Amino acid sequence: MNAYMTLEFWESFLYTVIRLSTPLIFAAMAAVISKKAGILNMALESMMLASALVGVVTSGYTDSAWLGFLFAFSGGLLMSFIISYVVLVIKADLYLTCIAINLLASGGTVFAMYLICGDKATTATAFKSYALPKVDIPILQDIPVLGNILSGHHILTYASFLSVFLVTFIIFKTRLGLRIRAVGENPQAAASVGISVNRIQFISFVISGVISTFAGVYMSMGYVTWFSRDMIAGRGYIGLSAMNVANGSPLGSFFASIIFGASDALANTLQITKIPVEFILMIPYFTTAVVLTITSIAKQERARKEQQLRASQQ
Amino acid sequence: MKTRTIESGFEVVRILTSILLAFGLALIALIFVSEDPVSAIQEFLIGPFRTLRRIGNMVELAIPFTFTGLGICFMYSANQFNVAGEGIFYISGCLTALVCLNISSLQLPPVLYITVLVLVGGLIGIAFASIPALLKVKWGVNEVVISIMLNSILMYLGKYILINFMRDPEIAYNASYKLPQSALIPDMIPGTRIHWGLVIAIAFVLLTALIIYRTPLGYSMRLVGKNQQFARYSGVNITFAIISAQLLGGFMAGVGGSVELLGMYERFQWTNLTQHGFDGMLVAILAKTNPLLVPFTALLLAYLRIGADLVNMTADIPAEFITVIQAIVIMLVAAEMFLVDIKNKIIYSAAKRKLRKEESE
Numbered sequence: 241m242n243a244y245m246t247l248e249f250w251e252s253f254l255y256t257v258i259r260l261s262t263p264l265i266f267a268a269m270a271a272v273i274s275k276k277a278g279i280l281n282m283a284l285e286s287m288m289l290a291s292a293l294v295g296v297v298t299s300g301y302t303d304s305a306w307l308g309f310l311f312a313f314s315g316g317l318l319m320s321f322i323i324s325y326v327v328l329v330i331k332a333d334l335y336l337t338c339i340a341i342n343l344l345a346s347g348g349t350v351f352a353m354y355l356i357c358g359d360k361a362t363t364a365t366a367f368k369s370y371a372l373p374k375v376d377i378p379i380l381q382d383i384p385v386l387g388n389i390l391s392g393h394h395i396l397t398y399a400s401f402l403s404v405f406l407v408t409f410i411i412f413k414t415r416l417g418l419r420i421r422a423v424g425e426n427p428q429a430a431a432s433v434g435i436s437v438n439r440i441q442f443i444s445f446v447i448s449g450v451i452s453t454f455a456g457v458y459m460s461m462g463y464v465t466w467f468s469r470d471m472i473a474g475r476g477y478i479g480l481s482a483m484n485v486a487n488g489s490p491l492g493s494f495f496a497s498i499i500f501g502a503s504d505a506l507a508n509t510l511q512i513t514k515i516p517v518e519f520i521l522m523i524p525y526f527t528t529a530v531v532l533t534i535t536s537i538a539k540q541e542r543a544r545k546e547q548q549l550r551a552s553q554q
Numbered sequence: 555m556k557t558r559t560i561e562s563g564f565e566v567v568r569i570l571t572s573i574l575l576a577f578g579l580a581l582i583a584l585i586f587v588s589e590d591p592v593s594a595i596q597e598f599l600i601g602p603f604r605t606l607r608r609i610g611n612m613v614e615l616a617i618p619f620t621f622t623g624l625g626i627c628f629m630y631s632a633n634q635f636n637v638a639g640e641g642i643f644y645i646s647g648c649l650t651a652l653v654c655l656n657i658s659s660l661q662l663p664p665v666l667y668i669t670v671l672v673l674v675g676g677l678i679g680i681a682f683a684s685i686p687a688l689l690k691v692k693w694g695v696n697e698v699v700i701s702i703m704l705n706s707i708l709m710y711l712g713k714y715i716l717i718n719f720m721r722d723p724e725i726a727y728n729a730s731y732k733l734p735q736s737a738l739i740p741d742m743i744p745g746t747r748i749h750w751g752l753v754i755a756i757a758f759v760l761l762t763a764l765i766i767y768r769t770p771l772g773y774s775m776r777l778v779g780k781n782q783q784f785a786r787y788s789g790v791n792i793t794f795a796i797i798s799a800q801l802l803g804g805f806m807a808g809v810g811g812s813v814e815l816l817g818m819y820e821r822f823q824w825t826n827l828t829q830h831g832f833d834g835m836l837v838a839i840l841a842k843t844n845p846l847l848v849p850f851t852a853l854l855l856a857y858l859r860i861g862a863d864l865v866n867m868t869a870d871i872p873a874e875f876i877t878v879i880q881a882i883v884i885m886l887v888a889a890e891m892f893l894v895d896i897k898n899k900i901i902y903s904a905a906k907r908k909l910r911k912e913e914s915e
Contacts, residue, residue: 280696282698282699326885326889329891330886330889330890330891330892331889331890331891332885332886332888332889332890332892333888335635335698336635336835336839336884336885336888337885337888338698339635339637339698339832339835339884340835340881340882340884340885340888341881341885343832343877343880343881343884344877344878344881344882346877347874347875347876347877347878347880347881348874348877348878350872350874350877351872351874351875351877351878354872354874355587355872360872360874473706474702474703474706477699477702477703480699481699484696484699516714516718518710518711518713518714518717519710519714521710522706522707522710522711525703525704525706525707526703526707528699528703529699529700529703529704529707532695532696532699532700533689533693533695533700536689536693536694536695537693539694540693540694
């Protein structure tokens, strides 16, 4: 056990936590924007998958990581447009559409990958692709311990921290944010004062798609430098759960994402122990299910207490 | 024409349009991707009917689709989006094999042996479907997220059981010991691998239809699915209806996993989720959650799949394009407003005609 007590161990563990939390933070922020507009966006998975593939492929063709990043937005946005059309225009059930779109992205990316590089499992063998750079933060990197944990991350990791502030700002400090919240809280009331509910929800899907693209690109051009089939592996759903756990608050969702990232890091670390690897790989999914359940219980308790309070006041 | 006739007729047209549109998309994909589109399309459309063996393949494939489709029929009739069927199908196959190997010393007669195993599969389905179901009714936890997480957990659990409790070390890949011959569901039609699971499937189709359309439970499930508020005011026990729908759905997926394993395999050798749960979704939605239509939509999906596999083999086009088509059909069929303009126009002109007729009289 001594190996777990050293400073180096904790430094690298916490570094891994941040590394693994990054896609979850983006996914959670994408979920927050949708949630505030009254939509439980379970299609994040598809947006992340599509953008991850487009990013890798276009970076390979253009020999530029940044151009790949730029093109990747088309993947995320394409999914946003499809889901907006199906849910808002031709009015299919939201849950069903999200499940179907994730299916579409899962099969579609494998199909496209095979056509492009003749491999159904991964682009790694057939394709040279690029990663976005890692960044050392001046001053911070020289601080002992803290520097090793917080500096030297992928550039999008820092972007994920910024996204929390950006999403908070959009939601609470802009006209658009006010409208989004109005639509989310009471669509009829919002419509009665002339806000187009469909338009606002469409915009929220688009923002969601843009943020998810960061997550997708991080996965395929940072976390690893290739695309492999179903590589998002439930991270969209886990990010959504992080949002759900925090009741849609951006900062709370951020912390919840870190907790889920930590469970993922724990799984990574435990792989050197004797615990069967299958159980270790379950940890992130299991944690998500358990935390989601606990917070749902807490939420219901709170609601019940409020109700009792109201009843006793009358 | 009465509005109601127009509406029900239109529903059929709408579903057919969705399917045709999907076929169109598939053909366009083939034309763009294939070097020899004519033969690829031929293979895709006619290939599955070319030999008796392939026709057999379609029926074999339709059997598990029918079971998972029936499972989703239960879920969706009460508007529940528990998608644990995917994981349940897998784990049920796994645990069926485990139980099968462990009770082989009892020397049960084949019919009893198979019955026991299929019921074990069903019970496993109920057990695992109960997790999202209970969490949902007790604490309002979103059943989609929980069931998706559950699917991943069940996959790893199944792999663990396979590798640690029943892996045959004499085989190069991960597979269980050979299941005893008396536990396997025998073939039914010579020249194909169609097995008696087909009969089991049809029996469950009838049973499902009976439960959904002819029992108080089925009625309350449908009522909850159509309008939960109304169901509550009518005194329906909503909790019970929701739980029953999800448990029965899990049961069907579980039975499906068992039947598929015992009918088509000699060892348990699935090392990944099988996609059958999501396939069941398409099957059920195309059938408009009517169990009696499920076998036919299952056959349709099987036809698409076999066609795609053939194209995959001969023309080197990945069969995954069918998944894309599947997703598109699900969305179009589920879309309330798809083609609704045309429907309204027909209803409007029919009403106008009627009015004019009345005026002239």
